[in-house]
Amino acid sequence: MKIEQLHTLFLRFPVICTDTRTITENCLFFALKGDNFDGNSYAYEALEKGASHAIVDDKNLENTETVILVDNVLETLQQLAKYHRQHCNAKIIGLTGSNGKTTTKELITEVLSQKYNTIATKGNFNNHIGVPLTLLSIKPDTEVAIVEMGANHLREIDFLCQMAMPDYGYITNFGKAHLEGFGSEEGVIKAKTELYDYLLANKKFVFFNADDPIQVSKLTTTTNKLGFSNQHHNYLFIKFLGADPYVSLKFKEVQIKSQLVGSYNFTNCSAAVLMGDYFNVPITAIKSALENYTPRNNRSQILEKNNFKIILDAYNANPSSMKAALENFHELKADRKIAILGDMFELGTSAEKEHQEIADLARKMNFEEVILIGENFYKTKTEFPKYASFNALAKKAEKIATAEATILIKGSRGMALERLVDLF
Structure with a gap:
């Protein structure tokens, strides 16, 4: 057929x-x-x-x-998705990056849904199967489709772009993610900017973070772009007001207080503001969308249990997001802070070095306590309590925390550290 x-x-x-x-x-x-x-x-x-x-x-x-x-x-599914995309009227926004893709996608969806019939990738189903399924969910009345694109090897983003043919694109950031497949941070940058390469080659439109020198350097040859900045008024100026613990920002004299923890979520919110403004969503609607969005699925959630305030960020982790989470936790105002960190996956030969660097960084933070979980963290040279597995820690659960504390839980998806919540 x-x-x-x-x-x-x-x-x-x-x-x-x-x-x-x-x-x-x-x-x-x-x-x-x-x-x-x-x-x-x-x-x-x-x-x-x-x-x-x-x-x-x-x-x-x-x-x-x-x-x-x-x-x-599989190839038939992908061909069908591409054919369907060619015959639909929806504007497509391609989205990739090392960290924050799914949260950013959800924020953009919340904002654009205030004015347009919008669909988006479900969960993080962003690979060679998920992207065609997203494209095939576009209906005749869909006006905007936000297509999240993930990759752990070079040329994957390009392949997904050839299928989705995005009209717009945004890269959240470049970090130490999937080093096993990309080989280095330079490999990550090359892979992620395949989205920009596609957009520029096809004279499409680029959204970008003007405070990210890598993004700026990749976009010098086009004027078909719009950037946001917390530093420069010659871009769409969005002011960072703080994150203690929730991110707040100001845009066009309107203050927006999100329900997202961590200063690293400022750029995720800003991307949604940028696109909302570009697509003429009223600022009051942008504010409402961002303030009403609640994180879920173990992403930057704040939970209260007994005497503990828990920052649950156990959806995923890599060296860049782990560093950002620790730095944000360090800045947080709290009497007793405990960091529970789980292994970071897909780092290949860099695993030992990257886990040691995170352990060393945590030592400098002077937290009340740091607990490390996983085979890689177990190999680090540190005085912190270490457990080779979640089960090993669970057997000594009474030692985790006995007094009131603010606790950060951060680790890769495979560690399933959300299970810790039941131990407090």
Whole structure:
């Protein structure tokens, strides 16, 4: 079946499912393969549960009216998404960066939704499967689509751009993330700026942080851009008012107090303000959107439990975000501060060095206590209490904190440090 024909079918049945546990009536089931599963094995089950058609690539399956045999299911999904994107009217904002992508995406969505019919990537489903699924969620009445793009190797962002063809783009920052795949910080910068490369080559529009010298240096050849700054009035000036603990800022004499912890969230809020202003969202609506947004999914959440105030930032971590979290925690006003840090993943050969540097940084902060969890932190040379795993710490839970304290919990997703909350 040609992509044009498949797209006609998709318009009749405009819901995509890739998991038989979430089948909905009259959806299209795409039989994707994974490391430990083959969606082809579930094609008939999907049809029995209500899928209108199953798209498969197992040559042993018969090509019928409801079973559509293609050469490669994943590539077909991506081609369908690109074709759909070419035939939709929505403006697409591409978003990438080392830290803060998902929070920034949610903030931008909240702001633009004040005026436009807006959709965005769900969760952090931002890879070669998530991006096509986001594009295929664009409806005829969708006006703006915010497409988050993640990568851990070079050329991935470029590949996603060729599919999504964004009209606008923004990079949150460049940090020490996925060093295992990128090799170095220079590799990170090269990979992330593939978004800007695409936009400039196709004469599209760039949003940027004018206080980030790397971003500024990459955009010297275009005037098709708009930047925000906390330092220079020749850009869209957004003043940082503080973060103790919540980020507050001022724009056009209007003060905005968010519910986000950490000064590092200032640029995330500023990006949303920048785009809201560009798309003519009233400043009162921008203020309302940012002030009503509440963090979730273990991202910069503040929890109160017994005598503890817990800053839960356990969604993900890399050396850059860990450093920012510690510095912000250091500036926070509190009598007793305890930092509980979990391993940072995907650092490759840099893992030992990066974990030691974070342990050394934490030592300089003079917190009441620092607790390290994970195989990499366990190898560091430090006097802090160290545990090779969460379970090792859980066995000695009564030693974590016994008096009133403000506690930072920060670690990579694989550490699942949100489990600590139940130990207090």
